[in-house]
Amino acid sequence: MSSPDPGSFRDPASRVVLDGDRVLRLLDDRGLADWRALAGSDFFASAVADGRLIAATELEDPPAGSAGALEHPRLSFISYPYEWTFSMLKDAALLQLDLLKDALTAGITIKDATPYNIQFVQGKPVFIDIGSFELYRAGEPWIGYRQFTRQFLFPLLLRAWIGVPFQPWLRGDIEGPTPAQMASLLGGRKRFNTGALFHVRLQARMEARMSDQAVREDLKSAGFTPELILANVKKLRSLVASLEWEHGENGWSEYGSCTHVGRDRDTKSEFLGSAIEHFQPKRVLDLGANDGHFSTIAARAGAETVAVDSDEAVLDDLYRRSSGLSLGIALSDLANPSPAQGWAGKERSALTDRARPDLVIAYGLIHHLIYAASVPPREVVTWLRSFDCPVVVEFVSPGDEMVAKLVGNKLSHELHADREEAPFRSLLGEMFETTHEMALTSGTRILFSLRPR
Amino acid sequence: MIFEYLDPGSGSLLLQAVIGGATGLAVAVKAMRAKYGLGRGKAAPTPDEDDAAEDSAQPVES
Numbered sequence: 052m053s054s055p056d057p058g059s060f061r062d063p064a065s066r067v068v069l070d071g072d073r074v075l076r077l078l079d080d081r082g083l084a085d086w087r088a089l090a091g092s093d094f095f096a097s098a099v100a101d102g103r104l105i106a107a108t109e110l111e112d113p114p115a116g117s118a119g120a121l122e123h124p125r126l127s128f129i130s131y132p133y134e135w136t137f138s139m140l141k142d143a144a145l146l147q148l149d150l151l152k153d154a155l156t157a158g159i160t161i162k163d164a165t166p167y168n169i170q171f172v173q174g175k176p177v178f179i180d181i182g183s184f185e186l187y188r189a190g191e192p193w194i195g196y197r198q199f200t201r202q203f204l205f206p207l208l209l210r211a212w213i214g215v216p217f218q219p220w221l222r223g224d225i226e227g228p229t230p231a232q233m234a235s236l237l238g239g240r241k242r243f244n245t246g247a248l249f250h251v252r253l254q255a256r257m258e259a260r261m262s263d264q265a266v267r268e269d270l271k272s273a274g275f276t277p278e279l280i281l282a283n284v285k286k287l288r289s290l291v292a293s294l295e296w297e298h299g300e301n302g303w304s305e306y307g308s309c310t311h312v313g314r315d316r317d318t319k320s321e322f323l324g325s326a327i328e329h330f331q332p333k334r335v336l337d338l339g340a341n342d343g344h345f346s347t348i349a350a351r352a353g354a355e356t357v358a359v360d361s362d363e364a365v366l367d368d369l370y371r372r373s374s375g376l377s378l379g380i381a382l383s384d385l386a387n388p389s390p391a392q393g394w395a396g397k398e399r400s401a402l403t404d405r406a407r408p409d410l411v412i413a414y415g416l417i418h419h420l421i422y423a424a425s426v427p428p429r430e431v432v433t434w435l436r437s438f439d440c441p442v443v444v445e446f447v448s449p450g451d452e453m454v455a456k457l458v459g460n461k462l463s464h465e466l467h468a469d470r471e472e473a474p475f476r477s478l479l480g481e482m483f484e485t486t487h488e489m490a491l492t493s494g495t496r497i498l499f500s501l502r503p504r
Numbered sequence: 505m506i507f508e509y510l511d512p513g514s515g516s517l518l519l520q521a522v523i524g525g526a527t528g529l530a531v532a533v534k535a536m537r538a539k540y541g542l543g544r545g546k547a548a549p550t551p552d553e554d555d556a557a558e559d560s561a562q563p564v565e566s
Contacts, residue, residue, distance in 0.1 A: 061510075163510050197516035230516075249523050257515030266514045266535060270521060273534035279524035286523060 057397035065182025083119035094157035127355040128379035133222035136367035144203035164195030174373035190271030201227035211294040230255035246290040298364040332410035339416030343369035386424035418447035422457035451495035
């Protein structure tokens with residue numbers, strides 16, 4: 052039984068449907084002609100071979116109602132740009148520009164420029180929307196330019212030049228900042244950067260002046276050539292490549308050097324190793340992954356692993372170390388994980404619905420939810436149970452040094468009553484069966500390996 | 505007519521030519537001249553005025 056992918060409906064020429072574990076792309080006549088042109092090009096063969104473009108095979112018998120159909124390999128985890136780190140969005144932007152340059156040379160163009168067309172596989176960006184390629188028509192400008200600036204360039208500028216994380220913006224407005232909004236935000240010397248002058252300020256001004264004037268045919272008649280697109284792409288690539296986010300050592304980036312972390316890390320690694328051996332998970336979700344030490348253990352053990360954390364700096368470092376590993380990365384605050392949103396509330400699905408784990412790691416997490424986010428322990432355990440799979444969890448007692456920091460100025464009566472070990476064990480017993488447990492040397496932390504009841 | 509599902513933004517389309525250096529700037533100016541008749545002694549009619557002129561040239565039914 053096939054079902055349309057709720058995130059694939061904007062392009063009438065090409066739509067993705069999920070048929071069990073198969074991912075199919077249904078094409079109309081125009082989509083099929085564009086696919087055949089792409090498939091016959093050297094560009095396609097080389098981009099697939101070097102892993103920049105997802106593989107696609109044309110089906111001999113397309114489903115009724117479609118002119119043609121392709122089958123793609125299924126990706127283990129889909130992430131969205133508002134869950135990416137700076138380096139992930141930057142690499143995706145460079146891929147988008149490089150593919151456009153190479154495609155144009157082969158007489159093909161990419162009709163849009165959205166990061167939702169890119170996913171990360173083995174720590175590298177891969178372009179997944181074959182339907183975005185179409186034959187270049189003489190005199191056509193780059194239709195995706197404005198979208199590229201709003202969804203790639205401006206978010207990167209937000210972080211690199213203004214020091215503001217782009218993820219909350221992209222999560223709130225899937226289309227990204229407008230040129231006018233960016234022009235309002237850009238201050239100081241950066242306003243006079245050539246890239247800012249053209250892509251931000253001039254674009255904002257021209258957008259305001261030309262809002263209701265069609266110019267596409269005029270540009271064609273005036274002799275617009277693909278060389279002009281290539282010149283723009285070259286300048287954009289140089290601008291994007293120059294953008295850096297200097298996050299240094301702050302917040303959780305230093306977590307690995309904390310005394311309690313170093314002391315207990317080996318024990319926790321061995322405990323996780325035993326759980327992986329016991330439960331043999333194919334898919335692991337590491338909640339509060341921090342520097343990804345435990346996610347990496349799971350990935351190296353052969354599980355398709357997803358590391359979730361709210362600290363962009365540690366995840367950015369993890370991304371740069373994840374090449375060759377089956378390790379997805381999602382930046383998200385677990386007290387407020389990415390929701391389902393977009394058209395009909397379904398276009399982008401909730402983070403927890405995309406992960407589909409068969410083992411959850413919750414090391415060094417629940418005290419943050421209980422003490423910093425004030426989530427009642429019962430809610431936390433119920434939430435862990437909702438994944439409906441085994442869980443490896445680290446209980447942190449109220450006497451722990453980290454808890455003292457998290458409690459801060461909160462008074463005892465302002466904290467949840469069932470935060471102590473005995474009531475927490477009772478909660479676990481209601482929803483899980485403990486298969487293994489181990490006290491850490493600190494004396495304030497206990498590891499539990501749990502199977503859902 | 506070819507349907508496009510993405511609004512490319514007219515200002516953004518024109519800007520691409522401007523960014524493309526001297527050749528591009530010439531294309532942008534030419535496109536704008538064609539559209540508005542800028543830089544000529546007498547302004548060319550806008551597309552709306554063109555339409556109006558054609559309309560008025562139609563025989564009037566009585």
